[in-house]
Every structure is written in C-alpha cells, then in structure tokens.
Amino acid sequence: MRFTKMQGLGNDYVYVNCFEEKVARPSETAVRVSDRHFGIGADGLILIKPSEKADFEMEMYNADGSRGEMCGNGIRCVAKYVYDYGLTDQTHISIETLGGIKYLDLIVEEGRHRLEKLDMVSPVLEAEQIPIIGLGNRVLDEPIRVDDMEYRITGVSMGNPHGVVFLKDVKNLEIEKIGPLFEHHECFPNRVNTEFAHVLDRQTAEMRVWERGSGETLACGTGACAVAVACVLNGYTEEEVTVKLLGGELQIRWDREKDRVYMTGPAEVVFDGEWPEV
Structure with missing residues (x-):
C-alpha cells in the first residue's frame, strides 16, 4: 500500500490515494499504521476516494480504528494532496465527509499549494x-x-x-x-x-x-x-x-x-512510503 504521511500543525495522518489503492480493512489498518513505535506513527488514517456528491471523498479513521466524521487539519491535507499530486488543477474544490460536504479555496504560489481557506459551514448548537x-x-x-x-x-x-x-x-x-x-x-x-x-x-x-x-x-x-x-x-x-x-x-x-465558519491554515507533506497491506 503506497501512502503519504502529511501534517497540519503537527496533527498528522497517513493518507492513501484510493483512486489507485484499495484498503480492505481500513479500521484495522488505521490502528497498525498509527502506532508510533511499530507503525508509521500518526493520529489516524485518511483515505482519499472518488465521490458522487463532491470532487473527492475523505474517509477518516482515528488511531484506535474508530471512524471519524471530520477533521479540519486532515481535510486541508487532502486538498494539498489532490492538487500537488495532480488529481485536480482546480483551486476551489469540494470534499465529501461524514460531517457533510466542505468547500476549500487553495492558495497557490509558484505552482505549489501553500495555504487553504476552508469553509466549515454552519456550527451546530442544538x-x-x-x-x-x-x-x-x-x-x-x-x-x-x-x-x-x-x-x-x-x-x-x-x-x-x-x-x-x-x-x-x-x-x-x-x-x-x-x-x-x-x-x-x-x-x-x-x-x-x-x-x-x-x-x-x-x-x-x-x-x-x-x-x-x-x-x-x-x-x-x-x-x-x-x-x-x-x-x-x-x-x-x-x-x-x-x-x-x-x-x-x-x-x-x-x-x-451568514452563519459560516472559515478556517485558514497550512498543510505539509512529511514523506511518501509503502506499507505491507493488511
């Protein structure tokens, strides 16, 4: 399984391009790759997948294998990945999550992604x-x-x-x-x-x-x-x-x-690698 480790302000995840890779047991895989002593070391696993509702889908798993609805640092890294690794040339993209569809504006300098402004939509208070x-x-x-x-x-x-x-x-x-x-x-x-x-x-x-x-x-x-x-x-x-x-x-x-929350922040690639598929 080819992967890319990325981080946003130190909130790090293992990212897998599921346009090319298949992860059969993502929950189990999340636990193994997240281990900071015997694995890659991360806060969890994020799969980048095709979506019928948006440009891409982000499927997120925490370090304990549980499914997460949404991650602000994680989704910024997804946006960086799909742009820098050539899955899109658009600087305004939509990403489907369990927490709804999120919209991101990428700030690009000299052909490389630098920052993102993320529209988190409305906070829920009920x-x-x-x-x-x-x-x-x-x-x-x-x-x-x-x-x-x-x-x-x-x-x-x-x-x-x-x-x-x-x-x-x-x-x-x-x-x-x-x-x-x-x-x-x-x-x-x-x-x-x-x-x-x-x-x-x-x-x-x-x-x-x-x-x-x-x-x-x-x-x-x-x-x-x-x-x-x-x-x-x-x-x-x-x-x-x-x-x-x-x-x-x-x-x-x-x-x-407008009752909208906007977040601006960085995302960085740490390294690319391969992991024995489980």
Missing part, C-alpha cells in the same frame, strides 16, 4: 444534534461534573462533536488524566472531542485538545473552529480569532451574518 444529553437544549457555559470537579462547558458540532471548556491555565493541565473522563462521560453518547481553552485577548485564544480515539494531538482544526464559536457565544472575543495550538496557529472567522 444539543440533540451534537449530541449531548442531560445538559439542556443548548449547552452554553453549562456546569458539568467530571471526577468530582465542576467545569463549565459549551457544546458545538463542526460536523463532529466538541465540548469547549474555558480555564485560567491550560499549559499545566493534566490532560492525560482529565481528557479520557470527558471523552467517555455519560453526557456524550458518541464520545466527544474536548478543547481546553484560555482566552488571551479579544482576538486570541489558546487551546489544548483531547481528541476522541486519538488522545491529545498537537492540533485540531474542527476543535479550533469550535473554540472560536464558543468564544464568540460567551462574549469573550470578536468574530475573527487567532487560535494558538501546540503545533501552531489557525485563523478562524465566524461570519455570524
């Missing part, structure tokens, strides 16, 4: 659709008890479920301890990606993320979008926010008039 249970119809700064501690959480779906928790300090957070407790909390029937965020000023926030099925990652694009939306909903920032992640920065803008 608890039933995220889904979140037991915390009300809309989860906006609602109290939640985790490990005998009370936190306040804001629920957002960007095609996948997110819970944003604002804290005074995220740098010293014991995320390996608290992250799994949020992920598997009874309020989240499909588990949840949890963003622990700290607002720096009216234009800037920092975050760490515990991704369901992968643990802490260096970045999460949909999570950064969820943080920006939660910042605006809670009155902490303006509509355009620089979100600082462990792997770098993303520019997020929630156009409330």
Whole structure:
C-alpha cells in the first residue's frame, strides 16, 4: 500500500490515494499504521476516494480504528494532496465527509499549494444534534461534573462533536488524566472531542485538545473552529480569532451574518512510503 504521511500543525495522518489503492480493512489498518513505535506513527488514517456528491471523498479513521466524521487539519491535507499530486488543477474544490460536504479555496504560489481557506459551514448548537444529553437544549457555559470537579462547558458540532471548556491555565493541565473522563462521560453518547481553552485577548485564544480515539494531538482544526464559536457565544472575543495550538496557529472567522465558519491554515507533506497491506 503506497501512502503519504502529511501534517497540519503537527496533527498528522497517513493518507492513501484510493483512486489507485484499495484498503480492505481500513479500521484495522488505521490502528497498525498509527502506532508510533511499530507503525508509521500518526493520529489516524485518511483515505482519499472518488465521490458522487463532491470532487473527492475523505474517509477518516482515528488511531484506535474508530471512524471519524471530520477533521479540519486532515481535510486541508487532502486538498494539498489532490492538487500537488495532480488529481485536480482546480483551486476551489469540494470534499465529501461524514460531517457533510466542505468547500476549500487553495492558495497557490509558484505552482505549489501553500495555504487553504476552508469553509466549515454552519456550527451546530442544538444539543440533540451534537449530541449531548442531560445538559439542556443548548449547552452554553453549562456546569458539568467530571471526577468530582465542576467545569463549565459549551457544546458545538463542526460536523463532529466538541465540548469547549474555558480555564485560567491550560499549559499545566493534566490532560492525560482529565481528557479520557470527558471523552467517555455519560453526557456524550458518541464520545466527544474536548478543547481546553484560555482566552488571551479579544482576538486570541489558546487551546489544548483531547481528541476522541486519538488522545491529545498537537492540533485540531474542527476543535479550533469550535473554540472560536464558543468564544464568540460567551462574549469573550470578536468574530475573527487567532487560535494558538501546540503545533501552531489557525485563523478562524465566524461570519455570524451568514452563519459560516472559515478556517485558514497550512498543510505539509512529511514523506511518501509503502506499507505491507493488511
């Protein structure tokens, strides 16, 4: 199986061009290739496939083999791949995901992709659709008890479920301890990606993320979008926010008039290789 390892702000995945390759057992393959000691090392596996609804389809699997609906850093890498590897010459493309069809504008310099502006469409705030249970119809700064501690959480779906928790300090957070407790909390029937965020000023926030099925990652694009939306909903920032992640920065803008969220950020190829097919 030929593959390309790519990363967006350190959020890395193994990408397979399924126009040419076939992955018979993607869930099992995701677990094996993601292993950072005995595999390639990644946050998961992403298959680039033909689509009847869009220009391409992104089929995503987390490091534990579970299927993911959407990944902001992952989809930016898909866009870079299909352009740089010659699957398209268009700079405005659509990509089908389990979280809906996403639209990307590629910024190209000297024939090579540099950045993308991604239209994440509208955030979903209704608890039933995220889904979140037991915390009300809309989860906006609602109290939640985790490990005998009370936190306040804001629920957002960007095609996948997110819970944003604002804290005074995220740098010293014991995320390996608290992250799994949020992920598997009874309020989240499909588990949840949890963003622990700290607002720096009216234009800037920092975050760490515990991704369901992968643990802490260096970045999460949909999570950064969820943080920006939660910042605006809670009155902490303006509509355009620089979100600082462990792997770098993303520019997020929630156009409330159009109810669209836009994300701009980089994507990079790490290396190409071959893997014994499973």
